[in-house]
Amino acid sequence: MTWKIFGHDGAVNYLKRQCEPGNMRHAYLITGPEGIGRLTLAKAFVKALNCQNPPAKHDFCNACQACRQIEAEAWPDLTILRPTENARDIKIDQVRQMQQSLALAPYQSQWRVVIIPDFQNATVAASNALLKSLEEPPARAIIILTADARENLLETIASRCGILRLRPMSVGAVARVLQSELNLDEDDAKMIAHLAGGRVGTAIHFAQNPDLFEQYHDTLAQLHEILPETKRARLQYAEGVSKRKGSQRENISTLLSVWLTFWRDVMIAHSGADLPIVNLVQRDVVKTVAGQLSLPQIESILKAHEKGLEQIDANVNSRLVLENILLNIPRLKV
Ligand SMILES: [Zn+2]
CATH class of the missing domain: 3.40.50.300 (P-loop containing nucleotide triphosphate hydrolases)
Known part of the structure; x- marks a missing residue:
C-alpha cells in the first residue's frame, strides 16, 4: 500500500x-x-x-x-x-x-x-x-x-x-494513523479520532487546525456552564446563541454535535463499561454528571440531541430545537 x-x-x-x-x-x-x-x-x-x-x-x-x-x-x-x-x-x-x-x-x-x-x-x-x-x-x-x-x-x-x-475506520486505527503520520501523542490521537468518528480526513483536519479544537473545548465549556442553570438562564443562553454571527442553523448544529459526544461519554461512564471516552480531558465532569442521572434520563437526552440534529437538517427552526433540548435536561451539578 x-x-x-x-x-x-x-x-x-x-x-x-x-x-x-x-x-x-x-x-x-x-x-x-x-x-x-x-x-x-x-x-x-x-x-x-x-x-x-x-x-x-x-x-x-x-x-x-x-x-x-x-x-x-x-x-x-x-x-x-x-x-x-x-x-x-x-x-x-x-x-x-x-x-x-x-x-x-x-x-x-x-x-x-x-x-x-x-x-x-x-x-x-x-x-x-x-x-x-x-x-x-x-x-x-x-x-x-x-x-x-x-x-x-x-x-x-x-x-x-x-x-x-468508503467506510469509516475503527477509532483505534485512525488514532494510529495520527500517531504515525502526525506524531501526535496517544491521548491526543485517541481524542481526535473519536471526535472524527473514524473519518480519517476529518481527524487529520482537526489535528492540523488547533483553532477547531479550541472551539470544540469552548463549546463543551458552554454546556457545562448552563447545566446547573435555571430554565430562564438556559433560554437566555439559547437566545444568545441564535444571535451569533454566521448561519444560525450551522452554529446550533455544530453545538449539538459536540454536545452529543459529551452525552455519549456520560452514557458510557454511567454503564461502567470500560469503553474509551471521547472527552478525555473532561473525564471528571463526565463522571459527576453521570452520577446524577438515571439511564433512561441519559438515553432521553441523547435521543433529544440526535432528533434535534435531524430536525435542523429538515429545516425546523434551530433556536426552538435548542431551547427544547435545554429545557428538558435536569439541573445538574458539574
Ligand atoms: Zn509523481
Missing part, C-alpha cells in the same frame, strides 16, 4: 487494477460520509495515472510536476467541478461547459479527468445533463463523482459508474 490512503485498501487496489490497459471505465462513483477521504482518493487515482516518476507500477511519487499540479488542482487535464460561489449545487450550465471541454483530446496525458464532488447536491437538470456523458462517453475521458450515498443519486447515473464505497 503506497498511495498514502488509510483504511481504504480495497478501494486502492480496485483503482490500481483500473490502471491496467483495457480496464479503465469512463465513470466512477466514490461514496462515503464527508471527511472520509473521497476527494483524496480521487486525486490519488489521477496521480497514479499521470505520475512522471512512479516509485512502483500504478503508484505515484507525490513530488513530480504532475503530482504537484494534480494536488494543487492545476493539472491541465484535470477539472474539479464545484458549485459556483454562493451556490449550493452544480448547475446545468456548468455540466454543459464541462462536456464541451471533455470532448477535446487531453493536453498532455492519456486521460482527461473530471471530478465532481458531492454530486448528491447537483440539480436534477444537471444530473440529467451529465447522464448524456455517461451514456455516450467521450474517448479518453474519465468522470469521477463523489457522493454521500449511492441512493442519493439517480440510479441511471450510479448504475453506469464503477462504485467504490
Whole structure:
C-alpha cells in the first residue's frame, strides 16, 4: 500500500487494477460520509495515472510536476467541478461547459479527468445533463463523482459508474494513523479520532487546525456552564446563541454535535463499561454528571440531541430545537 490512503485498501487496489490497459471505465462513483477521504482518493487515482516518476507500477511519487499540479488542482487535464460561489449545487450550465471541454483530446496525458464532488447536491437538470456523458462517453475521458450515498443519486447515473464505497475506520486505527503520520501523542490521537468518528480526513483536519479544537473545548465549556442553570438562564443562553454571527442553523448544529459526544461519554461512564471516552480531558465532569442521572434520563437526552440534529437538517427552526433540548435536561451539578 503506497498511495498514502488509510483504511481504504480495497478501494486502492480496485483503482490500481483500473490502471491496467483495457480496464479503465469512463465513470466512477466514490461514496462515503464527508471527511472520509473521497476527494483524496480521487486525486490519488489521477496521480497514479499521470505520475512522471512512479516509485512502483500504478503508484505515484507525490513530488513530480504532475503530482504537484494534480494536488494543487492545476493539472491541465484535470477539472474539479464545484458549485459556483454562493451556490449550493452544480448547475446545468456548468455540466454543459464541462462536456464541451471533455470532448477535446487531453493536453498532455492519456486521460482527461473530471471530478465532481458531492454530486448528491447537483440539480436534477444537471444530473440529467451529465447522464448524456455517461451514456455516450467521450474517448479518453474519465468522470469521477463523489457522493454521500449511492441512493442519493439517480440510479441511471450510479448504475453506469464503477462504485467504490468508503467506510469509516475503527477509532483505534485512525488514532494510529495520527500517531504515525502526525506524531501526535496517544491521548491526543485517541481524542481526535473519536471526535472524527473514524473519518480519517476529518481527524487529520482537526489535528492540523488547533483553532477547531479550541472551539470544540469552548463549546463543551458552554454546556457545562448552563447545566446547573435555571430554565430562564438556559433560554437566555439559547437566545444568545441564535444571535451569533454566521448561519444560525450551522452554529446550533455544530453545538449539538459536540454536545452529543459529551452525552455519549456520560452514557458510557454511567454503564461502567470500560469503553474509551471521547472527552478525555473532561473525564471528571463526565463522571459527576453521570452520577446524577438515571439511564433512561441519559438515553432521553441523547435521543433529544440526535432528533434535534435531524430536525435542523429538515429545516425546523434551530433556536426552538435548542431551547427544547435545554429545557428538558435536569439541573445538574458539574
Ligand atoms: Zn509523481
